[in-house]
Amino acid sequence: MPVPPAPATAPDPAPSSVTGWGRTAPTTARLLRPRSYEETAAAVLGSDGRGIIARGLGRAYGDAAQNAGGAVLDMTGLDRIHEIDAVNGLVVCDAGVSLHRLMEVLLPLGWFVPVSPGTRFVTVGGAICADIHGKNHHVSGSFTRHVRAIELLTGDGETRLVTPEDEPELFWATAGGMGLTGVVLAATIDLVPVETSLMTVDTERAVDLDDLMARLTATDHEYRYSVAWIDLLARGARTGRAVLTRGDHAPLDALPGRARRTALAFRPGRLPAAPRFVPDGLLGRTTVGLFNELWYRKAPRERRGRLQKIASFFHPLDGLPEWNRIYGRSGFVQYQFVVGYGQEEALRRIVRRLSTRGCPSFLAVLKRFGDGDPGWLSFPMPGWTLALDIPASLSGLGSLLDELDDEVAGAGGRVYLAKDSRLRPEMVARMYPRLDDFRELRALHDPRGAITSDLARRLGL
Incomplete structure (x- = not known):
């Protein structure tokens, strides 16, 4: 691959505030924006004792692409x-x-x-x-x-x-x-x-968590894509009630005649950006509970073969720029874990605990994982994964998530590092058994520790 010439080197910029998508722990670093591979290499070799980390579009929820007091490479x-x-x-x-x-x-x-x-x-x-x-x-x-x-x-x-x-x-x-x-x-x-930029989508409602897991286990193999939204505020016999959405890429013959002329067009819509200042507490139990009730009742009991745009099926929140601001100034924590098949009781206990606690999450999704990749710190493993957004201002949130960490680790599961902002460092080795191998490889290829991040320092990676 040819390497383009490096442009003239610009002076280091003044430190800037850098944060993750959850907006919970901003830190200050020098933001560098290389435009060539050579310029990127020069930035890495010229990094000081606080090191450097690459950053993309800032969608890691926690501090994975932050580097307090050092440098951050904007790779865009x-x-x-x-x-x-x-x-x-x-x-x-x-x-x-x-x-x-x-x-x-x-x-x-x-x-x-x-x-x-x-x-x-x-x-x-x-x-x-x-x-x-x-x-x-x-x-x-x-x-x-x-x-x-x-x-x-x-x-x-x-x-x-x-x-x-x-x-x-x-x-x-x-x-x-x-x-x-x-x-x-x-x-x-x-x-x-x-063949098209549309999806054929099946939607159905599950009355509780057991009903949802049974539906996923029995028929997930029939679909390429599958996800379930869970109402974490539902209690009693309705605990874990959900809307299950599954689909595949629509074939050309599924489109009406005229639509086939633009079958591969990609036109995602966009709404106005979320307000820049939203008060804490807007997404509390009352408002999220109302949203969850309306969302569940709005979903069809069963609907087959609906045509839907790729953007709507995969990325509904992308239509609302800066949607992370709706959680208020304190931001939010996204918590995602996986527990293996055979550990369904652990999943039930966690969902019941969140429900009893009244955890106001309107973005709670459950999926089934297949075989994991061999990645040493890769998150997926065969099992059930639940992801949820929680306002950072929720009282007692830290202790609640610490308890969930213990439950997850006790079931042989793990928490997703790309979404983490508060995991205790002693939990990482329990969740990721190849952590020591990872540390040794880092030291081999980066003996002076040039590449680092707030996440790496916090968890001892």
Whole structure:
């Protein structure tokens, strides 16, 4: 891959406030925006004792892309798509290219990204370093499973092409490694063929958590994509009631005749941005309870084959820019965990505890994971994963989540580091058994500890 010439070096900028999407723990760092691989390497080699960390579009919920007192590399300036193989479904692109941009370019050619999380505003580098998962994990696995090669700049200043065949340890330490094995510069990614930019979607309601798990277990294999929204404020016999949404890419013959002319058009809609100042407490038990009741009743008891835009199916919140501000000035915590199959009772206890506590989360989703990737710090494992947003201002939130951590770890599960902002460091080794291997590999390729982050220091990664 050709390396472009580096532009003239600009003076270091003044420190700026940097925070995660949850807006809970802002810190100050120098924000650098390289526009070439050479400039990126110079920034890494020139970093001081507080080190440097790469950052994409800032959608990690916690402090994974923050580096208090050091430097943060804004990778969005490296945003070139180098090559598209529209015959075999392959793309080579810079790490700063967003999934949104890939969809804009690839969908008209009949291709889609192999894995998409709940937002398309993440970069390819971020997708690899968090080893993101989506609604299709039960059949397709995580994002890095579909990556053929990574161009990686390690902390010792060396740039290398890393593949799962040639350097499996470095490759799988990078997958889910939260950017701590090096700076991803570019990647080669396999794609998914599609005939349209629409989805065929089935929706049904589940009356409680057991009903939901039974439906998912019995029929999830029939769908490429599957997700359930859970009402965590429902109690008693309704605990864990849910709306289950599953689907696949719509074939061309599912569209009406006229619509086939623009079958691959990608036109995501956008609403006005959320207000910049929202008072704490707006999303309390009363307002979230009302929303949950309306959302559950609005959903059909059963509906089959509805056509829906890709953006609406995968990324409904992307239509509301800066939606993270609706939680108020204190921000919010996203908590996501996974427990293995056979640990359903642990999941039931957690859902009952959240319900009894009156946890006001209107973005609570449950999915089934398939086989996990070999990533040393990759989050998914076969089992049940629940993700929820909670206002950071909720009284007693810290102790509640500490209790849930203990429950999750006791069941052999783990918490997702890309969404974490408050996990206790002693929990990481219990949840991620290859942590010591990860630390050794980091030291090997970055002996002076140039690449680091607030997350790494907080958890001792």
